[in-house]
Amino acid sequence: MTHRALNQLSFEVKKGEFLAVMGPSGSGKTTLLNLISTIDSLTSGDILIDGINPHMLDKNELALFRRRKLGFVFQDFNLLQMLTVEENLVLPLTLDYVPTQEMANRVLDVAKRLDLTSILHKRPNEISGGEAQRTAIGRALIHKPALILADEPTGNLDSKASRDVLELLSNISYEEGATIIMVTHDPIAASYCDRVLFIKDGEFFNEIYRDDRRQTFYQKILNVLSLLGGNVNDLSATRLP
């Protein structure tokens, strides 16, 4: 690929921080996430996660790294249709050959936290979008990863379900000290974060921190976005719920 998707981008995420990455379509958000996810490779530069540079690992170690250190939440959930909610939740543990008893304990924990107890034995096609995304978040959490990566987690959800999912992510970040990087182009979603990083054409554009109120943070995000230009149609309706 000759196209340079990301250029001269450098930033740090603190442990327990909830970071949003924003930018217009084609600005390199997803490439950034894929790089941190280790499923795409970079031509130059380093990524350090928990002091490890995953791009120095071989394929096998990389898989182990993803399995233990990272958790993923996708826009279209990516739950396995053949497995029940419970089985989807324990999947990262199954891959790591965790003893069955421990899996059962952790599933109960996570299900209680995410309010999934009543649907544990349903299959993904029998549950709502919000439930599916909560399941995906549970799957991303269950192995206590160092970093959770979320790619437009609310992109396929209605506003009520979006709010639930975002509150959940934000709680996880505060209460459990989970580090989360979320790619989004929804300013409402971004307003739940501690910090928003803006990129444009693959380069750093701006970053803003949340001080106290979500409402003011949201306004600030909108301001930066209007500076950022890009296509207004990329942004979803800008009314704060």
Added chain:
Amino acid sequence: MTFRQLAYRNVLRNRRSYAAFLMASVFSVMVFFVYSMFIFHPLFEAEGLQLLAVRGMFIAEIVLYVFTLFFLFYSMSAFLQARSKEFGVLMHLGMTKKQLSKLVFFETLILGAASTAAGIALGFAFSKFFFMVGREIMALDYLPLYMSWKPFLLTIAAFASLFIIISVISVGFIRTKRIVDLMQGYWKTEEVTQVSGLLSVLGIVLLAGAYTLAAMVTDQTVYQMVVIVPPLATLGTYLFFTHTIHFLLDIYKKKKSIYWNKARLVSLAEASVKLKDSAQMFFIVTIVSTVAFLAVGTLASFTSYTGDYRELNPLSMIYISFDSDEQEREHVEQLVAQLEQKRLAYDVAPLKVKRQTSEFSGNVVDILKASDFNRLALALGYEAVNPERGEGLFIPYSKESLSELSRSKVQTGFVESDVPISISSVYPHILFPSHTLNFNSIVVNDADFEAVTEPLTGFEKGESDFTYYAFHIPQWTETIGIGDNLALSMEEAVQAENFQHVNFFFENPGDDYHWFKSSFALLLFIGLMVAAVFLLAAGSFIYFKLYTGLERDRKQYLLLVRLGMTEKELGKIVNRQLIPQFFLPWVVALLHSAFAFISLQVVWDEFAELSILGEMALVLAGFTVAQILYFFLIRWRYIAHLQAP
């Protein structure tokens, strides 16, 4: 959930998409097992029909093995491709390649173990039935069910090796792909091949060439054509499905007046996408179906041989005694005694035959005496002949020769004995099988016959004459076993290539007929089962393609219904989509087979004059009916799925 449970649940919950594939595999295992039960049967002897059965089934097992290997290879690669998104997610979540291989390996083994177990169980359950059929065909007194580990071991070993090979290969399909690509899923990564005008034309040219060659085959060129035509047709078929069809559709689409017409727009656009997706599947289904048609058609054409057998062998038993056959009386008496012992009515006509050289052509002519000839003709219920002195009638040896000879008039004579003969007509019935008398055979007046006194040039007096004992037995199929000792000594002489003590020829058409009939029935029986496996496999490809596209289709139909498409129009669209999927490969396969049968007819003409048209039509019609039923079954399920809320 442990890792093994993951594999197990994947298979179990995917069972619907595996259904047709499993059915074909199970059936293949079942047929293989049933053949093994026959092959290892302790009562089977290494001779005659039983030997034929063992050999035929052994070959069928090899065919099944190789075919199933390809079938599984293709199916598994299609399954894995369809699941690429799932594998992408798993790898994203941190599944190592080794674990992925292990997962696929486990899953394949579960499928393999399930189909092998189910196939053997079904095979064993039905083997009593198949033994009954086999017993009838081979006319055995009894063929009991037996228990032995051998057929089980062979089947398990064969299919275990097969599934292990497949699971190792199939792992390779996904190992090499990048996660990012896998995550894109199946439909998006499908590369669209560029349609080439040149290749499209080449496809048509190759097919037309293959058909022309097949239609113009003569008995001289048939062996070269067997080597040339199938590769031409195969390549042509491939190009036809991968290029020609799309090329034609593109031309059609350019005419917007036709293309932009209500349902036609949607269905045509859909159809051309589907045709592209399934080009390779169509190719494989066509080739597999053609092979199945040809196999069954060829075997069925044998049965038309038994149908015409009586016409070609009008005599019920033949004993020809040559010069210095000292056992002539003994043999004929023995045959008569055996006939009487079986309480079979018979009529035996001894015909004296003399051989002379024709003045006209220089060929050797077999000469029969009118009174001898008439005795036989009357026994068979035909009219007598009454040649004047100096007159003769041709004796036809086939239907073709009958019409040919009826047009010829010959003024000839016998070189050795100097008897003039004019021949102006032909006897209107075939009495003697062509291999028992000379092609140049005539019947003459008794006085002319007596006037032939000199032997054929190069022979001592009397040496060139022989006696033809023609038996007429109304219940001619009941003569099984009569004259077996004579047939045996002839066979031994043939094998030892020493004819010194065998100065006779013996033939028992009833016995031969029985043997032909049973062995053709046996081969047909073996072939039908293999063809059924082939067709089930071909059907499973179509089913699978439909199934993997179902979710996508469902969304599309929902959209169309919302856009205001009526249910009737929906039905139309479904038809226009399913009909090409089902019948396009079918029609091409039928065409292929039809042209192949034209060639086959030429081959048959050379061996025995019979028409296989009737049998062929029956076979092809039978398959078509089965396909139409399958179409309605699938259409019903498909619409039910589409309209499911």
